Amino acid sequence: MGTPQQQEDRLSPPEAKWWVDGQRIRHKGFWFKPEFITASEAIRAHYTPLPSDIILASFPKTGTTWLKALTFSILRHSSTIHDDRDHLDNLNPHEVVPFLEIELFGENPSKDTTKISCPRVFNTHLPLSFLPDTVMTSGSKVIYITRHPADTFVSLWHLYNNKFGTEISIQEAFDDFCKGIVPAGPYFEHVLEFWEARDRDGVLFLTYEELKGKPEENVKRIADFLGCKTMVEKVVKECSFENLRGASKETGEGVHWSGTKYKMFFRKGVVGDWKNHLTQEMMKELEDIAEMKWRGSGLDLNIF
Template identity: 40%
Template sequence: MTPSRPHQPKYLQEDDISQKCRNLLPSLPCEKRWITSLYQYQGFWYPPNVLKGILACQDHFRAQDTDVLLITAPKSGTTWLKAILFCLLNRAEFSGSMQHHPLLTQNPHDLVPFLEIQPFFGQEISNLTSFASPRLFATHLPYPLLPASVKDSGCKMVYLCRNPKDTCVSLWRFANKMRSKATSEMPLGECVDAFCRGAHPAGPYWDHVQGCYKASSEMPERVLFLRYEDMKEDPHVHVKRLPDFLGCPLGKQELMDGTVDGILRMCSFDSLSALEVNKSGKLSTGLETEWFFRKGEVGDWLNYMTIEMGEKIDRVMQEKMHGSGLTL
């Protein structure tokens, strides 16, 4: 028996968009074969309510030099790195009271809001002054679409990429969870086709990745480019590297007392997925928290895709990223 699916999450519904967004939509290319309609804005595809948030944050977000911004394409390991970054930046406050750590009762997506979704959800202007410094945000916006204040400030950006085939499978599984009860599931082959055309949320994937890869080579002091597979292979190295990049390096005592081990245990898939808040909770956007904890395994695409599907994605990525110096 196929599990029932919920009504579309609030942030995918098209009945609550700003007038600016409503006026813009008719002029944009539209893709209707996804969960909801996607519109191509400045070269990338988004649903209307997310586009409303993009327009609002582009107009109104004012970055601070002390801000930290996690940038990812959807389904690239965002939840895991949100949790790790939150722990690293707030380790002094909670180091002596891990049993009261916010991650035990709040989902990483509540603790680290998406810049284009939560802060501007349902409103044009958001008051972010209550956020303590350093402010930590996440975004699925590619580098070219970031608010001008982010590029003009001295804030730090961390980009996490993932193997495109694993990203595509995770996106497909997540998309089908979000489909309404009245909508049939998207076949994997259809998702692969959309992925290879670049017509998926925050796509094209190759342009999304290359934007921050280029920025990281031009501004290595401001943009750190990471690979999900590398982090999974040796997470200790990267959890030590991140605070160095962010300007809050681990002290000698922290390196000796197991701070890194503690953070990795708390942020592990097994630990986070076992928490009640991540088994039965719901975000303000209407998404079920359990949807963000599937497997997180490297190479899981082989359990779903045919070899032909994988080769199709490989060919497209090789063509689109030729000459960039980046291979995924």
């Protein structure tokens, strides 16, 4: 029969407009494509974190691209590590930091972890509970970035409509987001898992809003966390939204291996865009969900 959770996970998934790029199934309470669930099991079985590994974790559309760029640039300019990696002028951040669940342990992995020079930097949209327990005991570093749920939702909604040419109404999409029926969702539980691990050694919890508000201070915070001495102002300038969007591949019609046009990784890069799309009633609903889901954890919307 299995546990109640296992029985629930085997239930037929609801139909959702978000599934335009492939059906999801529920696993450990989260919605992922079947191949990502298989990959997560392979990660737990076969990924051996090294003390020098850096794992960048995030829910989709919460600052993933920016965090990849910042980490890559910090390491490249570090006087501690003397990294000789290529320059971001010629590469998209998603080309220099591979996804654990796709390029490394996906159906057709394109990279071998043993051939990546240290410090190895990986990325994932998987919840913390999907990763090996050794991630927390190996000495490796985990940086989690999150973003206000309203801006996260708006950015995700725009991406799906633009990428797949769909016309998911904002109300339909919002209702599903609130129910947690979105890719990698539910959002609130995803954030909570990493928030509750923030006091452990080797875990840094960041918000997109912090980075936007005080970029130099938070780039230094990331560098210090990684044990790097780096040129903070140079990293901030190199990884500014304008510079990243203006790089060669972002200005053209090039397409990333995932099928996403490079320019789609950079829409507005602002805080508070939700005000142009959501009603006060919608915002109140998000506030109520956050209060219910995060109650007692110390996590609330005031951190954003």
